[in-house]
Amino acid sequence: MSFTLAIVGRPNVGKSTLFNRLVGKRLALVDDQPGVTRDLREGAARLGDLRFTVIDTAGLEEVTDDSLQGRMRRLTERAVDMADICLFMVDARTGITPTDQMFAEILRKRADHVILAANKAEGRAGDSGVLDAYSLGLGEPVRLSAEHGEGMDELYHMLRPLSDTYAERAAEDAPETDIDLPEDGDVEEGARDYTPSAKRPLQVAVIGRPNAGKSTLINKILGEDRLLTGPEAGITRDSISLTLDWMGTPTRIFDTAGMRKKARVIDKVEKLSVADGLRAVRFAEVVVVLLDAAIPFESQDLRIADFAETEGRAVVVAVNKWDLEDDKQDKLKTLRAAFEKLLPQLKGAPLVTVSAMTGKGLDRLHDAILRAHDVWNRRVTTAKLNQWLGAMVEAHPPPAPGGKRIKLRYMTQAKTRPPGFVIMCSNPDDLPAAYTRYLVNGLRESFDMPGTPIRVFLRSQGDQNPFKGRKKAPPSKLRKHLQGRRPD
Secondary structure, three states: OOOEEEEEEOOOOOHHHHHHHHHOOOOOOOOOOOOOOOOOEEEEEEEOOEEEEEEEOOOOOOOOOOOHHHHHHHHHHHHHHHOOEEEEEEEOOOOOOHHHHHHHHHHHHHOOEEEEEEEOOOOHHHHHHHHHHHHHOOOOOEEOEOOOOEOHHHHHHHHHHHHHHHHHHHHHHOOOOOOOOOOOOOOOOOOOOOOHHHHOOEEEEEEEOOOOOHHHHHHHHHOOOOOOOOOOOOOOOOOEEEEEEEOOEEEEEEEOOOOOOHHHOOOHHHHHHHHHHHHHHHHOOEEEEEEEOOOOOOHHHHHHHHHHHHOOOEEEEEEEOHHHOOOHHHHHHHHHHHHHHHOHHHOOOOEEEOOOOOOOOHHHHHHHHHHHHHHHOOOOOHHHHHHHHHHHHHHOOOOOHHHOOOOEEEEEEEEOOOOEEEEEEOOHHHOOHHHHHHHHHHHHHHOOOOOOOOEEEEEEOOOOOOOOOOOOOOOOHHHHHHOOOOOO
16 A cells, blocks of 8 residues: 545545445445444445555544534544645535635645545535635645545546655565575574464454443553543444554454344434444454443343354453452352353353453463463364264264154364364264254364364265165066067
C-alpha cells in the first residue's frame, strides 16, 4: 500500500458508503440515520491501478468534552494526523454548513494534503452545493456520488500525482525480504528462515455481552487507545479487525459489538452490528468469550459460547474485571464449577481471568489462545483411533435395538479445524446420541483435546459384495455348447 487516505466529514455525508465502494466490500455499516460509524475502520482500497489504505472515520461533531461524541471526534482527529491524505466530504444536497467551515479550517492546519469531495451530487439537486464548496478554500471539489459510483475517475486523477510521491517513500521503508543464503549453509546465529505461515496471522474474535470490556481489552493488548471505549454500553458497532504482533505471535484480532438478547434488539443499527459480529466469528479461528466477573454465565453468555461452539471454532472463556474481586480463590472455584455445569459441550476449554484495565492476565490469555488453536488443529493417526475404538467398544458396547447389535467397524479422522471423525458402522441411524457423546468425551480424554468442538459422523459401511442384488445374466450360446447343450 503506497499511502493512507482518511475519509472525514460531518455525520451522514456518505463516508462509509464511499469506504465500501473503495474496498469493494460491504465492510462498514451503512444506514440513513447519522452517527452509525463510531470507530476507525481500515481497509485495503483499490481505485484503478492505485492500491492504498483507506480509513473510515466517525462523523465530526462540534464537541470537545469527554462525552461519547467528544471521544469519537478525538479518534477522527487522530486518523487525520496519521493519514497521508484526507478526503474531506461534504453533502452537496444540504450545502455548506458552519460545521463544515470550522472543520475545513482544522484540516488546513493539521493535514498535509486535503481533497474536497461533494457527495450526493448526482442530478441537478447537488449543483448549488458543489458551487458552495468553493467557499471552503480547499480548491476545486470533486463531484461524487458514492452510492452510484459517479466521480470515481475524477477522484483517481486527484490521487494519482500524490500516490507517486508516497510510492517512493513506501519503497524506501519496505523491509528487506527474500534474502539469499550462502551456498555453504553458514548462517549467522539468530537468523530465521522465512516461512509463508508467518505471514498468515492467527484470527481471534472477542465476543460477549455489551459493556463486558471487549474494546478496553483489545486496547490493552495493542498498548494504545485504538478503539473507542467508555462507560456507556453498546459503543462498538462495527466489527473492527486489527493486525498486530502479540507477544511474538502475528495476530489479527476482531473487536465485535455487544450481543444482547434477541428480544431486546429493536434498533436497526444494533441488528446490523450483531450480524456483523456473528460474521466475524465465522472468519475467526479462536473465539474469546468475554464475561463480566460481577455477572458471569448469564443466559446470553451461554448462548454466545454455544454459538461459537456450533460454528466449530476453538473457544477460550475469559472473565474480565478480575481486579474488582476481593475473594478471588472462592470466586474462581465457583466459576469453574458453573462452567462445567452450564457448558458441558466445551468441557476442558481454557478459563482465564483477566483485567482489561490493569493488563493482568494477558499473558495467560495469550497462552490459552495458542493452546486452544493447537488442539483445534490436532490430528490423530488412523491406527491409534481404531485401537482406541476397540477399547471403547469393549469397555462399553453399543446398544442392540430390537435385538440387533450395532457394529462399529472402522474409524478415521476426516478433517481438522475442528477435528472431525468418521465411524463406519451398521445401522448408524439407530445409534443413540448418548453413545456418541460417550465417544466424544473419550476422544477428549484419550487424545488431549479439551474444549475444542469435536464432530463425529456415522456412516453405513454397507455390504462389501459388489455383485449382491444383480440379476443373474442368461447363459451365452458358447457356455451352453461347452455344457453339452444344443444352442438355441
